Amino acid sequence: MNVTIKPSKLEGSIMIPPSKSLSHRAIIAASLALGKSVISNVLYSKDIKATIEAMRACGAIIEEYDDYLVIYGSKVKRVKSMINANESGSTIRFMIPIALVCDAPMEFRGENHLVKRPLDTFLEIFDLQGISYERGEDYLPLKVKSGIKSGVYKVRGDISSQFITGLLYALPILDGDSKIEITTTLESKGYIDLTLDMLKKFGIQIENRDYKEFYIKGNQSYTPCDYTIEGDFSQSAFFLVADCLGANIKLKAMNMDSHQGDKKILKDIEDFSSKIHYENDELYADSIKTKGAIIDFSQSPDLGPALTVLASLSEGKSEFINAGRLRIKECDRITCMKEELEKLGANIIEHEDGMEIFGVDSFTGGVIDSHNDHRVAMSFAMASIKAKGDIKILNAGCVSKSYPNFWEVFERLGGKIEYEE
Ligand SMILES: O=C(O)C1=C[C@@H](OP(=O)(O)O)[C@@H](O)[C@H](O)C1
Numbered sequence: 390m391n392v393t394i395k396p397s398k399l400e401g402s403i404m405i406p407p408s409k410s411l412s413h414r415a416i417i418a419a420s421l422a423l424g425k426s427v428i429s430n431v432l433y434s435k436d437i438k439a440t441i442e443a444m445r446a447c448g449a450i451i452e453e454y455d456d457y458l459v460i461y462g463s464k465v466k467r468v469k470s471m472i473n474a475n476e477s478g479s480t481i482r483f484m485i486p487i488a489l490v491c492d493a494p495m496e497f498r499g500e501n502h503l504v505k506r507p508l509d510t511f512l513e514i515f516d517l518q519g520i521s522y523e524r525g526e527d528y529l530p531l532k533v534k535s536g537i538k539s540g541v542y543k544v545r546g547d548i549s550s551q552f553i554t555g556l557l558y559a560l561p562i563l564d565g566d567s568k569i570e571i572t573t574t575l576e577s578k579g580y581i582d583l584t585l586d587m588l589k590k591f592g593i594q595i596e597n598r599d600y601k602e603f604y605i606k607g608n609q610s611y612t613p614c615d616y617t618i619e620g621d622f623s624q625s626a627f628f629l630v631a632d633c634l635g636a637n638i639k640l641k642a643m644n645m646d647s648h649q650g651d652k653k654i655l656k657d658i659e660d661f662s663s664k665i666h667y668e669n670d671e672l673y674a675d676s677i678k679t680k681g682a683i684i685d686f687s688q689s690p691d692l693g694p695a696l697t698v699l700a701s702l703s704e705g706k707s708e709f710i711n712a713g714r715l716r717i718k719e720c721d722r723i724t725c726m727k728e729e730l731e732k733l734g735a736n737i738i739e740h741e742d743g744m745e746i747f748g749v750d751s752f753t754g755g756v757i758d759s760h761n762d763h764r765v766a767m768s769f770a771m772a773s774i775k776a777k778g779d780i781k782i783l784n785a786g787c788v789s790k791s792y793p794n795f796w797e798v799f800e801r802l803g804g805k806i807e808y809e810e
């Protein structure tokens with residue numbers, strides 16, 4: 390599906406969808422807890438559906454209702470011999486160690502760009518533990534012959550924190566104690582905090598030694614827990630950027646005490662010289678001519694696409710640093726944002742691990758390729774606010790990865806869209 394957006398004023402109050410990161414974590418923890426858990430405020434995005442199916446493949450009984458799940462957890466067992474993570478990096482990297490708690494063969498699959506996103510950390514572990522596996526040219530499909538064992542795991546912290554999250558979920562339920570040693574600086578640390586918080590809620594103890602080593606006692610049990618998913622700060626970024634660009638959108642019921650790393654968007658927006666307000670339970674940013682800023686993406690890579698749009702429309706120069714991991718997401722988000730924004734008149738210099746962005750006053754119209762990346766598509770929806778002509782976004786349906794009703798919400802806020810199948 391393609392969409393053509395006519396520049397228009399966006400205004401209104403909306404509920405931001407539930408956090409994708411917390412949803413994955415709650416569903417997995419509940420699926421591993423023997424007994425009944427209710428997970429409320431669930432959005433059935435493609436990524437979350439992939440995790441639900443993956444946990445069913447490992448033995449959980451999951452009942453789906455409108456916006457909540459009733460989950461009867463189980464010990465990991467082989468109900469199906471294949472897990473398809475679709476396009477979800479979180480699902481594949483969380484599920485590999487979890488599914489391999491059960492000592493039986495498992496095939497992991499993925500779709501589109503996911504098959505090329507790195508899984509080396511796990512392949513190295515398989516080699517060290519003598520676990521045989523088969524793969525082709527890409528990382529997926531991956532057929533693993535047997536389960537993982539407790540012990541010492543040395544893991545890089547600068548490729549994806551998702552490997553560490555997967556291990557933190559799996560190692561407590563193995564026989565024997567384990568230790569994860571982080572061998573580099575740890576990036577996306579906020580996501581490890583979300584993991585540790587969720588594990589604690591479901592009764593799992595992890596000893597965190599300053600994020601350098603994690604000690605994990607074996608033979609632990611997940612205990613059931615009812616849990617409500619809070620609003621997603623990564624998704625709030627698109628609407629707060631829209632506010633800066635001239636929209637008047639208020640985000641209802643965000644948890645201002647949230648531990649989500651992407652809550653950093655509030656500071657980032659203020660670094661661009663706008664102001665964040667939280668009044669009467671509503672979050673919004675001032676519409677002003679923002680000024681260029683220096684933004685570090687080591688802890689919050691998912692904010693990259695939205696902030697590239699904001700920087701392109703801010704006065705003067707912005708510098709994005711420590712952003713190399715943006716290249717290993719749903720697409721190479723550095724090259725893609727540069728190439729697509731330049732079609733609208735932006736001025737960007739690309740570096741291996743960042744960008745220099747020279748602000749312009751407004752955009753022209755143009756045809757944008759979303760590169761099948763939900764965050765790219767949503768960022769260009771917001772770019773349309775400052776465009777002098779129509780913006781057509783190709784393959785705009787990719788928003789369903791995290792936010793299936795995004796375009797409906799955009800229209801409800803006053804966005805003018807023509808759809809084309
Ligand atoms: O653990 C998580 O929920 C996530 C971790 C981040 O990945 P990295 O750890 O690879 O940066 C982030 O980009 C992803 O969207 C969600």
Ligand SMILES: C=C(OP(=O)(O)O)C(=O)O
Nearest residue numbers: 476477478479691718719
């Ligand atoms: C990178 C993302 O997710 P994942 O790694 O789970 O595919 C994302 O949502 O931007």
